[in-house]
Amino acid sequence: MIEILDVPVQGFCKGVSKAIETAQKTLHSDCPKPVTVLGSLVHNAYVNQSLGKQGLQVLEAKGKSRLKLLDEIDAGTVIFTAHGVCDQVRAKAEAKGLNIVDASCPFVLATQKLINRKRADGASILYIGKKGHPEAEGAVYGHEGIYLIETIDDLPENLTGPIFVTNQTTMSILDLEALFDQIKERYPQAEFCSEICNATRVRQKAILDLAGQNIDCLIVVGDPQSNNTNRLAQIGQAAGIQTIMQVESASQLDLDALKGTHKVAVTSGASTPAYLKDQVIERLNTLNDQAAAGFLS
Numbered sequence: 001m002i003e004i005l006d007v008p009v010q011g012f013c014k015g016v017s018k019a020i021e022t023a024q025k026t027l028h029s030d031c032p033k034p035v036t037v038l039g040s041l042v043h044n045a046y047v048n049q050s051l052g053k054q055g056l057q058v059l060e061a062k063g064k065s066r067l068k069l070l071d072e073i074d075a076g077t078v079i080f081t082a083h084g085v086c087d088q089v090r091a092k093a094e095a096k097g098l099n100i101v102d103a104s105c106p107f108v109l110a111t112q113k114l115i116n117r118k119r120a121d122g123a124s125i126l127y128i129g130k131k132g133h134p135e136a137e138g139a140v141y142g143h144e145g146i147y148l149i150e151t152i153d154d155l156p157e158n159l160t161g162p163i164f165v166t167n168q169t170t171m172s173i174l175d176l177e178a179l180f181d182q183i184k185e186r187y188p189q190a191e192f193c194s195e196i197c198n199a200t201r202v203r204q205k206a207i208l209d210l211a212g213q214n215i216d217c218l219i220v221v222g223d224p225q226s227n228n229t230n231r232l233a234q235i236g237q238a239a240g241i242q243t244i245m246q247v248e249s250a251s252q253l254d255l256d257a258l259k260g261t262h263k264v265a266v267t268s269g270a271s272t273p274a275y276l277k278d279q280v281i282e283r284l285n286t287l288n289d290q291a292a293a294g295f296l297s
C-alpha cells in the first residue's frame with residue numbers, strides 16, 4: 001500500500017483566478033470581438049483549452065516577444081496575461097486602437113511599480129528572473145539600466161552608484177537566497193527586496209517541510225511551461241526527495257514506476273486546476289485498491 005500525502009495548498013492562486021475570471025467576463029461581454037489573449041493567459045494547457053472553447057483566441061509563438069506578437073492583432077480586444085506586459089506593449093496596443101483588458105496579477109504589477117520607483121531614484125536594477133519568460137520580459141524590456149540575471153554569470157561587472165536587486169515572483173526561494181548572497185559579495189552597497197509572491201512561497205515551504213518525512217516520490221501536477229510548477233519539482237530535489245515525477249494530469253502517471261513505493265506526496269502549481277491534482281490522487285488510490293484486492297504485490 002502506498003501512503004499518499006496531499007500536500008496542503010492547492011488550486012489557483014489569486015492572480016490566476018483573477019485572470020480567468022477577467023477573461024470569462026470579457027468573452028461574455030459586448031466588448032469588441034474577437035477577444036485575443038497575448039500569450040497563454042495562464043501557464044496551463046487545460047485552462048487555456050477550456051477558455052478556447054468559449055471563444056478566446058490565444059496568440060502564442062515560442063521565442064516571440066509580446067511586442068512582436070502584438071503585430072498579429074489588428075482588431076477587437078486584447079487581453080494582457082497574468083504575467084504582465086512592458087510599457088511598450090501597452091503603448092503599442094493603444095496606438096493600434098485595440099480595446100485593452102489587463103489581467104496582470106497585482107503582485108506582478110507591484111514589482112513593476114517598485115522597479116520604476118527605484119529607476120527614477122537613479123538605481124541600476126538587477127532583476128533575477130528567467131530569460132524568455134513573459135513576466136521577466138514585462139519587467140525588463142526596453143529599459144536602460146535593468147539587467148536580467150538568471151545565473152551569477154549574468155551579473156554585470158563594475159556597476160557604480162545605487163543598485164536595487166529584485167526578482168520574478170515565481171522564483172525558487174532557495175535559488176534567490178543564494179543569488180542574493182553572491183550579488184552581495186560583489187556589490188555590498190546593493191539594496192535587496194524579495195518579491196516572491198505568497199502563493200509561490202507557501203507552496204515551496206510546504207515541500208521543504210517534507211524533508212525528513214521519508215517521502216519516496218514527489219508528484220508535481222502542472223504544466224511544463226509553468227515556472228512556479230517547475231520550481232516545486234526543483235525544491236523537492238533540494239528537500240532530498242529521491243524521485244520527482246512531474247505530470248500534467250493523472251493520465252501521465254507512470255504507475256509501474258510507483259511499484260514498491262511506500263510514501264508519495266502530491267503537490268500542484270498555482271496555475272493547476274484543483275481537479276487535476278484530485279484526479280492524480282484518485283488514480284493513486286486505485287493502485288491501493290488493486291493492491292488490497294490482491295492484483296498487485
Ligand code: SF4
Pocket residue numbers: 013014015016082105106107108169170197198199200228270
Ligand atoms: S503565482 Fe503569484 S505572481 Fe503569479 S499569478 Fe499567482 S499570485 Fe500572481
